[in-house]
Amino acid sequence: MEKSKKIIIAGGTGFLGNVLIDYFKKKYDTIFILSRSKTRIKDDIHYVHWDARHLGNWVSYLEDADVLINLTGKSVDCRYNIKNKAAILSSRIDSTNILGEAIDKCNNPPKLWMNASTATIYKHTLTEKIDEFSGVIGSGFSVDIATNWENAFFSFNNSKTRKVALRTSIVLGNKSGALKPLIRLTKLGLGGKQGKGNQKFSWIHEYDFAKSIDFIINHSNLKGAINIVAPTPSTNSDLMKLLRKHLDKPFGIPINKFFLKFGAVIINTETELILKSRNVIPKKLIDNNFEFKFRTLDEALKNLIKD
Numbered sequence: 608m609e610k611s612k613k614i615i616i617a618g619g620t621g622f623l624g625n626v627l628i629d630y631f632k633k634k635y636d637t638i639f640i641l642s643r644s645k646t647r648i649k650d651d652i653h654y655v656h657w658d659a660r661h662l663g664n665w666v667s668y669l670e671d672a673d674v675l676i677n678l679t680g681k682s683v684d685c686r687y688n689i690k691n692k693a694a695i696l697s698s699r700i701d702s703t704n705i706l707g708e709a710i711d712k713c714n715n716p717p718k719l720w721m722n723a724s725t726a727t728i729y730k731h732t733l734t735e736k737i738d739e740f741s742g743v744i745g746s747g748f749s750v751d752i753a754t755n756w757e758n759a760f761f762s763f764n765n766s767k768t769r770k771v772a773l774r775t776s777i778v779l780g781n782k783s784g785a786l787k788p789l790i791r792l793t794k795l796g797l798g799g800k801q802g803k804g805n806q807k808f809s810w811i812h813e814y815d816f817a818k819s820i821d822f823i824i825n826h827s828n829l830k831g832a833i834n835i836v837a838p839t840p841s842t843n844s845d846l847m848k849l850l851r852k853h854l855d856k857p858f859g860i861p862i863n864k865f866f867l868k869f870g871a872v873i874i875n876t877e878t879e880l881i882l883k884s885r886n887v888i889p890k891k892l893i894d895n896n897f898e899f900k901f902r903t904l905d906e907a908l909k910n911l912i913k914d
Contacts (some may be wrong), residue, residue, distance in 0.1 A: 612635070612636055612637065612671065612672075612673055613635065613636065613637045613638075613639065613668075613671065613672045613673055613674075614631055614635045614637075614638050614639070614672070614673060614674045614675075614676070615638075615639045615640075615641065615668060615669065615672050615674065615675045615676070615717070616628070616638065616639070616640050616641070616676045616678060617640075617641040617657070617659070617675070617676070617677040617678065617679050617702060617706060618641065618642075618659070618677065618678040618679030618680065618702065619640040619641070619642065619676070619678060620640060620642050620644070620654075621678065622778070622780060622782075622783040622784050623678055623723075623775075623778060623816070624640065624678055625782075625783075626778070626780060626813045626816060626817050627676065627817055627820065628640075628652060629817075630814075630817035630818070630820075630821065631817070631821070632651070632652070634821070635673070637653060638651075638652050638653065639653045639654075639655055639668050639672075640652060640653065640654045640655065641655055641657045641659075641665055641668075641679075642654045642655065642656065642657070643656070643657070643658065643659070644656065655668055659679050659698065659701060659702040659705065660701045660702070660705055661705065662705065662708065662709060662712075665709075666709045666712060666713070669709055669710060669713050669716060669717055670713050670714065670715050670716075671715045672716075672717040672718070673717070673718055673719070673824075674717060674718065674719045674721070674824055675706065675710075675717040675719070675720045675721070676720075676721045676722075676723075676820070677702060677703060677706055677720070677721070677722045677723060678723045679698060679699065679702035679703075679723075680695070680698045680699040680702070680723065680756075681694045681695045681698040681699075683695060683749065683752075683877075683880070684880065685877075686877065687748055687877055692748065695752055696752055696755065699723075699752065699755075699756045699759075700755060700756065700759050703722055703756065703759045703760050704759055706720070706722075707759075707760070707762070707763035707765065708763075710763070710765050710768055711763065711764075711765065716765065716767050716768050717768055718767075718768065718769065719768065719769045719770075719771070719823075719824060720765065720768050720769070720770050720771075721770075721771045721772075721773055721820065721823065722756075722757075722760040722770070722771070722772055722773065723756075723773050723775065724753055724756055724757050724760075724772040724773055724774045724775070724832065725749070725753050725774060725775060726774045726775060726776040726809055726834060726835075726836055726885055726887045727745075727749045727750065727753060727883065727885065728744055728745065728750055728753035728754060728757070728774060729742045729743065729744065729745055729885070729887060730742075730743045730744065730745035730746070731745060731883050731884045732807070732884055732886050733805060733806070733807060733884050733886065734886070735886060736840075736886055736887075736888045737886055737887050737888065738834065738887070738888045738889075738890035738891075739774070739831070739832055739833060739834055739890055739891050740890060742887070747879075749879060749883075757772050757832065760772055769827065769830050770830060770831075771823055771829065771830055771831065771832075771833055772831065772832045772833070773820075773833060773835050774832055774833060774834045774835060774836075774887075775811070775816065775835040775836070776809035776810055776811050776834075776835065776836040776837070776885060776887055777808070777809065777810045777811075777885075778810075778811055778812075778813055778816050779810055779811070779812055779813060779907055779908075779911055780812075780813035780911065781813075781911040781912070781913060784813070785880075786911060789846075789847075789850060790850065790854065790912065793847070793850045793851055793854050793856055793859060794854060794856065796856070796858070796859060796860055797859060797860050797862060798847050798850050798851045798854070798856055798858075798859030798860075799847060799858075799859035799860050799861030799862065800843055800844040800847055800861045800862075801843050801847070801861070801862050801867060801881050801882070802843065802862075802863065802864045802867060802881065802882045803864075804842060804843045804844030804847070804861070805842055805843070805844065805884075806842065806843050806881075806882055806883065806884035806885075807840045807841070807842060807884040807885055807886035808840060808841045808842060808843055808845075808846050808885065808904075809836045809837070809840045809885040809886065809887040810836070810837055810840075810841065810846075810904060810907070811835060811836050811837045812837065812899075812900065812901035812907040812910065812911070813911075814900055814901065815837065815899050815900055815901055816835060818900065819835050819889075819892060819897060820835075822892070822895075822897050826895055828895070829891060829895065833889075833891045833892065834887050834888065834889045834890065834891065834892070835889065835892075836887045836888070836889045837889070837899060837901065837902060837903075837904070837907070838888065838889055838893060838899060838902055839902055839903050839904065840885070840886050840887065840888070841904045843881070845904070846904060847859055849904055849905055849908050850908065850912075853908050853909060853912045854912060864882065867881060867882065
């Protein structure tokens with residue numbers, strides 16, 4: 608692929624941002640990261656200060672950008688109290704709104720704007736496979752966050768810019784993300800099913816996450832909401848069984864719903880992250896012949912778990 612001029616990642620200092628930096632650093636001439644830290648250059652990556660709420664000097668960097676990816680948002684891995692709920696919502700809406708305003712001020716705006724969203728936007732289902740066309744939107748706090756997030760994103764016309772909402776599932780990586788605590792639990796002998804264990808687990812390997820972003824960039828027909836998930840959802844029970852297999856742990860104590868709720872309070876998180884059944888299929892990617900490197904959870908875990 609011929610090198611493009613410029614890619615910008617807002618909120619790109621976290622797990623997913625670093626996955627994208629590693630993937631794209633040889634494909635793009637320049638990578639700019641919009642960050643709350645000071646403006647600087649580190650390892651050939653340009654970090655540009657912004658507060659994710661107000662227009663500023665950072666707007667000029669959007670001019671002539673090939674791609675803008677917005678990953679900004681407070682982590683949902685916390686207790687859903689009033690303060691955290693407000694911060695989760697505002698961090699997503701404020702950053703999306705100010706980027707929409709900034710794009711409208713550009714003479715040559717980014718050709719493509721991809722905004723983070725979540726596969727959690729869909730309803731809880733154990734049997735029905737959900738894609739971008741047939742999927743029913745769910746209910747509850749996390750769904751309300753996702754729908755408000757996407758509504759803010761698509762409320763801007765941005766007529767010169769193609770727009771994609773990334774409905775991303777749980778991304779599995781070997782340096783950070785959701786896999787690390789699950790590995791720790793399994794090593795401690797707590798690698799049994801969580802809750803009933805039949806809840807669907809939609810996932811994607813970190814490499815395929817980045818590869819799918821690259822694929823969307825290079826396929827101008829792709830727009831709107833796109834599911835960023837592997838084509839083979841697993842179950843929580845199978846996930847834990849595979850973790851035990853790859854970690855050579857012959858048994859794992861199951862954790863029922865009561866103890867999950869108790870433990871969630873202790874570690875300052877919510878059981879929804881584990882108990883909601885996400886049965887999501889990447890139909891738009893499949894229909895456009897995207898080739899996953901890691902199609903099954905077994906393949907992904909074999910690659911990621913390295914003692």
